[in-house]
Amino acid sequence: MSARVVTVTSGKGGVGKTTVVANLGVALAMRGQRVVTIDADIGLRNLDVMLGLENRIVYDLVDVVEGRCRLRQALVRDKRLQELYLLPAAQTRDKSALRAEDMVRICDELRESFDFLLVDSPAGIEQGFRNAVAPADEVLIVTNPEVAAVRDADRVIGLIEAEGKGPARLIINRLKPELVRRGDMMDTAAVLELLAIDLIGIVPEDETVIVAANTGRPIAFTDHSPAGRAFHDIARRMLGEEVPFAPLKEPGFLERLFRWMRPEGEEQR
Amino acid sequence: MEPDSIAIKGTRQGLLITLGEEPWEALVDALARRLEKGAAFFRGGRAALDVGSRSLDETRIRQVQDLLARYEVDLWAVRSTADATILATVRLGLTPLLGPEDAARRAQSRGETHPEAPTHPAGGLVVERTVRSGQRIEHPGDVIVIGDVHAGAEIIAGRHIIVWGKLHGVVHAGALGDESAVVCALDLAPTQLRIADHIARSPEERRRRPVPEMARVHKGRIEAIPWPHR
Ligand SMILES: Nc1ncnc2c1ncn2[C@@H]1O[C@H](COP(=O)(O)OP(=O)(O)O)[C@@H](O)[C@H]1O
Ligand SMILES: [Mg+2]
Numbered sequence: 001m002s003a004r005v006v007t008v009t010s011g012k013g014g015v016g017k018t019t020v021v022a023n024l025g026v027a028l029a030m031r032g033q034r035v036v037t038i039d040a041d042i043g044l045r046n047l048d049v050m051l052g053l054e055n056r057i058v059y060d061l062v063d064v065v066e067g068r069c070r071l072r073q074a075l076v077r078d079k080r081l082q083e084l085y086l087l088p089a090a091q092t093r094d095k096s097a098l099r100a101e102d103m104v105r106i107c108d109e110l111r112e113s114f115d116f117l118l119v120d121s122p123a124g125i126e127q128g129f130r131n132a133v134a135p136a137d138e139v140l141i142v143t144n145p146e147v148a149a150v151r152d153a154d155r156v157i158g159l160i161e162a163e164g165k166g167p168a169r170l171i172i173n174r175l176k177p178e179l180v181r182r183g184d185m186m187d188t189a190a191v192l193e194l195l196a197i198d199l200i201g202i203v204p205e206d207e208t209v210i211v212a213a214n215t216g217r218p219i220a221f222t223d224h225s226p227a228g229r230a231f232h233d234i235a236r237r238m239l240g241e242e243v244p245f246a247p248l249k250e251p252g253f254l255e256r257l258f259r260w261m262r263p264e265g266e267e268q269r
Numbered sequence: 270m271e272p273d274s275i276a277i278k279g280t281r282q283g284l285l286i287t288l289g290e291e292p293w294e295a296l297v298d299a300l301a302r303r304l305e306k307g308a309a310f311f312r313g314g315r316a317a318l319d320v321g322s323r324s325l326d327e328t329r330i331r332q333v334q335d336l337l338a339r340y341e342v343d344l345w346a347v348r349s350t351a352d353a354t355i356l357a358t359v360r361l362g363l364t365p366l367l368g369p370e371d372a373a374r375r376a377q378s379r380g381e382t383h384p385e386a387p388t389h390p391a392g393g394l395v396v397e398r399t400v401r402s403g404q405r406i407e408h409p410g411d412v413i414v415i416g417d418v419h420a421g422a423e424i425i426a427g428r429h430i431i432v433w434g435k436l437h438g439v440v441h442a443g444a445l446g447d448e449s450a451v452v453c454a455l456d457l458a459p460t461q462l463r464i465a466d467h468i469a470r471s472p473e474e475r476r477r478r479p480v481p482e483m484a485r486v487h488k489g490r491i492e493a494i495p496w497p498h499r
Contacts, residue, residue: 154402155401157401161398
């Protein structure tokens with residue numbers, strides 16, 4: 001068995017990459033998957049905080065790269081889920097401490113022992129983004145239903161396609177159904193129309209996400225909340241399950257969705 | 270816009286720079302300005318100079334050659350009907366071309382081009398993918414995109430731009446000053462559309478059902494006409 005390396009990226013900052021990585025890590029581990037979440041956002045680490053593992057960190061990614069510890073020593077095991085791990089980013093180092101080859105080597109070393117390596121990418125399209133994408137087998141793009149976020153997502157999708165890392169799949173995060181209904185927010189169909197990639201999940205705006213992030217207990221631990229359910233749906237889709245998208249009240253939406261959700265292996269335009 | 274004393278076209282043999290009737294120094298100045306504006310676009314190319322019946326000595330041809338070289342454009346040929354110019358061209362080791370009609374007529378008799386083809390296009394560049402935000406495609410001839418051109422993407426062509434899909438980005442056809450260039454798209458809704466030195470923006474509101482359209486310069490401004498014409 002060899003792990004799937006899944007990089008979560010967005011271009012724009014603050015759209016929910018870290019939230020997605022933490023929650024997918026939890027949701028996948030709850031389904032019996034052996035998961036390492038990797039924080040590639042050097043200098044701005046916060047995946048550890050969202051996972052509630054900050055106080056367990058001894059070594060970090062840069063310590064591994066610079067040979068101060070073995071890779072296994074840097075892995076932080078989650079206290080609640082046996083098969084969930086975190087490879088933390090360095091807090092204080094500058095970003096140049098990490099190169100794309102380092103990420104590829106580290107992921108290759110972890111592949112044999114795990115099912116998923118989830119890489120949390122920094123914002124932007126600079127070296128940090130390239131480091132995060134270099135080891136990826138699959139890419140998940142996170143966007144918000146806003147013009148600027150969608151534009152950045154498009155740019156990142158283009159870079160990923162150019163690197164032959166595609167096809168990327170899309171997570172639309174922080175959708176507010178009532179705003180969409182009032183016509184004050186882009187709907188899912190409009191985002192998909194602009195980006196022309198496959199959709200893997202829609203996560204609604206949900207204030208429990210913020211509460212959960214602050215207490216270090218990702219919302220996916222309890223799937224009662226709308227966002228928690230959405231993360232579990234994404235995890236199931238990653239595992240190959242056919243999970244219908246929650247019906248939205250947009251006319252023609254399901255037809256469009258059907259068009260975008262092409263079966264695996266079919267050629268991407 | 271002032272009438273241009275210089276025309277630059279993309280052809281199969283590279284750029285073709287045609288000089289008008291103005292005094293020499295004015296022409297050289299105008300050429301320098303055009304090169305400055307399109308520096309990135311011209312770089313690395315080669316050019317032929319069409320001077321018509323003007324008599325040029327070696328110094329003047331070399332002046333143009335040096336100017337082009339500053340933008341990394343290689344002057345390889347000069348077209349002229351004046352004996353003095355042809356002679357100077359040969360002395361400089363460049364290729365003298367025959368009158369403007371000859372090349373086209375010869376190609377035509379070999380059945381290579383459509384009888385009405387005004388010039389030799391530099392060849393088409395076919396892009397078979399979605400052109401996304403931040404991506405930029407430049408080509409001295411025609412650009413054909415089979416796919417969508419997203420907002421934030423840029424396409425710059427010496428000749429026509431044809432998009433078999435949605436066009437939402439920025440396009441510049443006839444970027445070397447060719448006003449006969451057109452932009453065609455199945456959904457023509459560019460952020461900004463330029464043909465030669467003309468600029469047009471898409472109206473703010475989006476049409477419900479897009480129809481294929483062609484944008485062209487007509488009576489000094491850009492207009493979009495539905496395709497097919499009625
Ligand atoms: N679906 C959501 N509903 C409400 N708040 C969210 C949601 N997703 C993310 N957030 C909040 O948005 C902020 C930015 O999220 P984060 O995951 O840190 O973004 P990124 O990693 O892309 O910079 C955080 O405060 C997070 O709690
Ligand atoms: Mg983050």
